[in-house]
Amino acid sequence: MSTLEHDNNTGQQTNVDWRDHANCKGRLPLFFAPKAERPEARARREAKAKRLCDACSVIAECRTFARENREYGYWAGESEEDRHLLGYRVSAPIGVRTRLAREAAQQKQTA
Numbered sequence: 363m364s365t366l367e368h369d370n371n372t373g374q375q376t377n378v379d380w381r382d383h384a385n386c387k388g389r390l391p392l393f394f395a396p397k398a399e400r401p402e403a404r405a406r407r408e409a410k411a412k413r414l415c416d417a418c419s420v421i422a423e424c425r426t427f428a429r430e431n432r433e434y435g436y437w438a439g440e441s442e443e444d445r446h447l448l449g450y451r452v453s454a455p456i457g458v459r460t461r462l463a464r465e466a467a468q469q470k471q472t473a
């Protein structure tokens with residue numbers, strides 16, 4: 363996905379990939395869960411990622427891309443679970459699986 367940018371010096375329009383302006387360049391470990399990440403660590407990691415997303419100039423393009431491409435990870439202030447809950451298809455939303463397992467365990471305890 364690319365966007366057109368106007369160059370004030372040349373007066374020409376240039377095709378620019380929105381990812382060239384991503385705040386998360388070089389910070390990708392903040393945006394994807396490591397293996398066996400605990401819920402508290404995930405919340406801390408995603409809070410740090412959210413601060414970068416909130417200040418990112420390409421948040422709209424990024425959000426659209428993640429939603430349309432069923433991306434994993436934290437994109438534009440949204441986790442897989444957030445996208446799933448908003449009605450966007452995600453193959454296997456990690457947060458949803460965790461929540462369903464927790465709810466099943468709680469129902470077992472109360473039964």
Ligand code: SF4
Nearest residue numbers: 384386415418424438
């Ligand atoms: S909105 Fe967040 S995830 Fe998307 S490009 Fe910007 S910093 Fe990266």
